[in-house]
Amino acid sequence: MIIAEGKPIAEVAELIKDAKKVLMVGCGGCVTVCLAGGEKETGILASALRMLRQQQDNPLETVEVTLTRQCDPEYVEMLDKYVTDDIDCIVSLACGVGVQFLAERYPKWVVPALNTKFAGGTVKHGQWEERCGLCGECILYRTGGICPIIRCSKSILNGPCGGSQNGKCEVSPETDCAWQLIYDRMQALGKLDMLLEIQPVKDWSKARDGGPRRVVREDVMIS
Amino acid sequence: MSEPKTESKLERLLNEGRFVVTGEIGPPKHAGGDGIKHHVELLKNHVDAMNLTDNQTAIVRLSSIAAAAHVLAAGGEPVIQMTVRDRNRIALQSDLLGAYSLGVRNVLCLSGDHQSFGNHPTAKNVYDIDSIQLVQTVKGLRDEKKFLCGEEIKEHEPRFFIGAVANPFGDPFAYRVLRLEKKVNAGADFIQTQAIFDMDRFEKFMAMVRERGLHKRVKILAGVMPLKSVGAARYMQKSVSGMIVPDPIIDRMKGAGDPKAEGVEICVEQIKHLQTIEGVAGVHIMAVMWEDIIPTIVEKAGLYPRPK
Amino acid sequence: MVADFEPKIVAFCCYYCAYSAADLAGSLRLQYPSNIRLVEMPCSGKIDVRVILEAFEGGADGVYVAGCLEGDCHFLKGNIRARKRIGYVKKLLDEIGIGGERVEMFNLSAAMGPRFAEIAAEMTERIRRLGPSPLNKAYKKEPASSTAG
The missing domain is CATH 3.40.50.2300 (Response regulator)
Incomplete structure (x- = not known):
């Protein structure tokens, strides 16, 4: 929501x-x-x-x-x-x-x-956290279901950067390093080899850009 | 010895198998170039190349490329640092063309410290591409003569000797070497590491590097940082992200009658130790706000005179 | 401080403790200020920020919520939640110039008749010291109505 x-x-x-x-x-x-x-x-x-x-x-x-x-x-x-x-x-x-x-x-x-x-969800009653960067082209299938765009403070696609220590981001000790989470999850899923592939540069034209983005569904349009 | 890819002096010395020494110059927080020229005069006979930091810790400083122009004018070999924090792919490539046209031949690609650390914490960061993608981009400009978008560069493609960084003290430790391998695969020719204080962990890191044969594919320059005081050591230990400073180093600094001399002594010991580690091709001396001490360290470490 | 000011105070009282304590105070023939209007609640945890604001808008000079002793809530945590909400309202009242001091949370048991009378006196004294609510600027002395509500 x-x-x-x-x-x-x-x-x-x-x-x-x-x-x-x-x-x-x-x-x-x-x-x-x-x-x-x-x-x-x-x-x-x-x-x-x-x-x-x-x-x-x-x-x-x-x-x-x-x-x-x-x-x-x-x-x-x-x-x-x-x-x-x-x-x-x-x-x-x-x-x-x-x-x-x-x-x-x-x-x-x-x-x-x-x-x-x-765009986020409830992590506990009275606390909400961001989960989606609304980038327009979901890559969660490459990162074990953890979004680096919004959960990494530098939106790094080939992380973690040198500022990741003890599972936390350099920005704040309260912030988990998204890439540590991704690493742990990919390891648990037995898919660490996927992290060795260099992720290509992102097409940001699908994100905030060029006026309001639009989704059109001809099939449900009336008249 | 491999065919040189560039006109970089750093590349030539590394290819000749020399144990290279690079130093770091932090450009000033003003528009004067004299300080940089002064540092170049001081360092140029003691280091093989000088890094110019790019708005380090997200504090506005004279640009690394402009600083590199001063270095060139004063007869030094510059390595421009380039972070992906402040520029998108258009600006990065444009600056690479500009830097090369001025005579810069080495670039170090980094993520950059988050802007919340600097003097403009309310700035919007860019991070259009990441550091590994920047390495790929610089390689594409050089080896494929293509811009990132795929468009061909008709003439005068920039031919940089490409650097990247590695932090053996970041986490997850087991992934650090794999990420280094990603950088090598992306096209990194040399690596400069985060400042090393925890030698045991660095030894483990290098063992993993050798296990994967990476030391044969990339030149690794180990980072060192002379400590000025026990306060500085504690600050590095507690407040600088991605650093590990073991307690024995703090204790040595604390017990020293002359902390500056002790800091130099520790640094020289570290350099001598690093020379014995297989796969270490040189050292990178980061004397933050203390550039003047670099010649002393180089001499004491027995690395003077430098090859031409 | 307005010399002859008689504050209007609304007390939201939990049925299981404070409301019964009020009964007990009555049975014991204890005197407590007639400024207090009691509102019976099934639990102090039923209190809502909006209801407290309505009390102030409706002319109250002070409001308090009285619930069971901490750890003794009939619904386990109702009184703890009430305390948090009172904290929130205090901030909000400070923000809009009414003053957070005009609202308070108290805890007591059904057996504490004397304590009930004490709280009523304490709160009346506090509000008298603070003066009329800023919303009741045109304060004129009027006898505090003896019939609540």
Whole structure:
């Protein structure tokens, strides 16, 4: 899922300082699961912003709606009836995708309440970790199911570099060396010989590049 | 003796079977070239080639290629270090062409320290290709006369003597020699190692190198680093990634009346020991912020005068 | 400090301990400040950040959660979780200028009637010292309502 984290409340307050009435939109997708932007977090942020503004003698009115997903137009449409003329600003508690989908649909000032962090998963309750670099061309079959693109601090394809010691990365003692993990796993799988092959340079044009990447499925298109 | 691939003096001396000595110069954190020229004057009769570090520990410094131009002007033989941290494949190849046009004949390919160690920790790193792929790229430019993309170089292809690094003190230890072999397969002509303090581990590493016959395929220069003080030794032990400094060395530095002299003494002993290890083709002296001491070490180690 | 300020305090009390302790305090005819509004909870671990914020938005000057002694939670770890949430709310209240000191976590057993009265007095004293919640700026003396809720 996409993992996000709330911006500091003061930062969000600053973004909406000129608004009297805001529409706060939560998202029922990834950010609900990672406890950053679901219905509950939307309620907490709205309450906190209201109290902050009340102390400034500048009361803030909030309308709270949580959509099933903000990254699908069919759900975003359901927001139409809440986007009334008196709404000065829309605060999205979705990832960057949701913020943009709202901004594309409504001629309103839309601001993000979260910082979108990475594609990852839950390692334990309350802790999430990055796993995928979204590079566009998966090579996990060559590295024992451990991604060097995102888990190695230098994205090295023929690692480990000289900074790997005692299983840890030179960058931080809390960070496992991805290539130590890859080595251990390939050894356990009896495939160490695969690591002797020089991995070719990567085609980064499949990664972040050249405007937004697109996936098209003609077979499921309507009309 | 094999046919020379390049005009490198370093290659020629290694091919002649000389025990070579290289030194390291850290370019300054300013735009003045006089300091480099001064170091070249000091070192050029005592070392066969001088490495110019590439923004080492991710701290902005005068570029290694510009520093190499100063070395050439002062009559030294430069080895430019080139990390893949700050440049993509376009910039790397462009700089290789530029460096060669200035007369540089040796390049050392490295990953580079992560930017979080340096003075611009919020920088975006590049790592478009890795160090082994850079070795392959430099070899492709020279031997296949092709850019990385496959396009042909019509004339004046850069013909570098290609270096890579090895760290016998990194983990997983068992894989270090295999990774060295990958670098040799990729096209490395010479290797400079991380600074050696743990001689036992280095001996084990070299035994594995010989077992796989790698010492016959690549010239290995063993890295040494003179210690200035017990504080420096402790810093290397604790805070520098990929280093092992055994306690006896710390104790010797601690017990020394003149720590600098003791540091030189330890370094000279190490060099003499390294000369006895089969497969070690030379030493690389990294006297960080202490370049002036290199001539003394070379003389004391009995490696002076240097061949022409 | 407002001289004649009577704070409004909401106490979220676990049924298995603090709420029973309040009963006991009553049976023992112990005096405790009438500023406290009790909310019965099945477990202190039921407390939610949003509910605490609602209490403040609704006019509370202070909030506390009272759960079982650590290690004695009927649901094993509810009180430990409550303590963590209180920590989170403290930070959040600091961030928005209400002040983290206005919220607290207490632990006691059902047998600790006197301790219940003590906590009520302690918390009332603390909030009185802090003054009205910044949201209750237009504070005018009004008798603390004797009927909770």
